[in-house]
Amino acid sequence: MKGIIYSLTALVMMAPSVFATEIETRSLDELYAAAIAEGGELVLRAGGDKADQADYYLNMFKARFPKIKLSHSVDLSFYHASRYDNALEKGGAADVPDILQLQTLHDYDYYAERGLLESYKPKNWDKVYPDCKDPHGHWTGLFGVSFSNMINIDVIDEDKAPRDAMDYLDPALKGKVVLVYPHSDDAVLYQFWNLKEKYGWEYLEKLVATKPTWVRGTSMPYVAVNNGWYGASFTTSWAFVPYPNSDARFMLPKQDYFLTWFQVAAIPTHAKHKAAAKLYLNWMLSEEFQGKWLQWPVRMDIAAPGGYKPLREHNTSPADFHRFMLKRDMIERFRLQMEQLIGPIEGVSPLEMDYKVKP
Known part of the structure; x- marks a missing residue:
């Protein structure tokens, strides 16, 4: 019995180093190769209220990674969330996207508490404002609005x-x-x-x-x-x-x-193209994108455009x-x-x- 207690105590003490989600170290090119090997597809659901609202950054993503077949839809965030809920009711059917990118921030708390979001920390995650990411990596902010x-x-x-x-x-x-x-x-x-x-x-x-x-x-x-x-x-x-x-x-x-607020994204646990989803999150947190965003970057080390002071x-x-x-x-x-x-x-x-x- 004493040995069992000791083993459990040791496991708890080891937990932070053994089970903590590590920050991604691969380069964008390495992640791109992994996404292509996976099949080269990415399905994204972006919250918004105008069909072309995501084109500014998605066109940049497509130009940077032309071998990724990106399909996306823009709709009100609560509709995207309810569609995800319905897909889960069917057991994680084909309707589950690879990236959920919503303005309804409370949805991420709901999904994370139920184990429905991957724990993943993209490269440069440590440079993201602390209030704009989940400490366990279930979701992260991408850009400020x-x-x-x-x-x-x-x-x-x-x-x-x-x-x-x-x-x-x-x-x-x-x-x-x-x-x-x-x-x-x-x-x-x-x-x-x-x-x-x-x-x-x-x-x-x-x-x-x-x-x-x-x-x-x-x-x-x-x-x-x-x-x-x-x-x-x-x-x-x-x-x-x-x-x-x-x-x-x-x-x-x-x-x-x-x-x-910071528009937030996460990878659902039932996503089919997780390598492509990781590529997307890493690119969004890269200097390539953060330096071109129209308002507040989510990274603390990158200046806002137009001479604006830090957020x-x-x-x-x-x-x-x-x-x-x-x-x-x-x-x-x-x-x-x-x-x-x-x-x-x-x-x-x-x-x-x-x-x-x-x-």
Whole structure:
């Protein structure tokens, strides 16, 4: 009996070194060769609300690894998650992707707790912000996304652009503001929750009374502002460095808190092409990609574009957004409050929108 106890004690003491997930050491070329040997296929499900939303980085991946047959779909994250759930109900059928890349951060906690995600740490994992990865390697952030002020300086003078919440109550902005229904998107709902917490319910009533144009999908505001149909939105994202020949500018608040999260990815345990999935995660954390991302890199050692200070020096917290996403009862109650205040969501799914027509 004493020997058994000693053996168990020794095993527990050895556990951190024996069972800990090691950080990947293979090069991208070595991982590429392994993915080709596996069959050269990769199936990715990316959260988003516009069909071409992932093209910016996936086109780079395809050009870098032309022998990988990549198939992907962009859809609202909760739909991708529910499809994964349904595939699991069938015993891990063909519908399981190789990469789940979602904005619904609470889903990763749910899946990890049930042993449904691989434990894997890509190369450069140790350089990722601590709050943006699972310490056991079940999921990792890939790139940062901030929602804040997007302004068309041809519609609104840059020096008069709204930056903080109170600025959006200015009567001069009437007819120039486009916002996402907060009850249609958890990230936007989080923005409105923080507005309520700082300025009170009365502020939300005043904002709604300005009669902004409400739309579904966080892509429509950046399309609408970039096209000059509207002058401002704070419920969307845009590149830190202005695009050539565009009047659109991304402007952080002067004082207010703003939303940031890191789009997260994981490898399901039932994935068929795990070598290709590992190649994807390693490339996303490589300097090749991180140095080209349009907003915050997830790596602490790579500077943000446009001369922006490191994320930790700004009034934002990806960890707080993750905590918010875990509070599902509170979220659903506040979602219904927003519907009562603003009215029911109108319009087709953002995946079916005609982005050539002004909303």
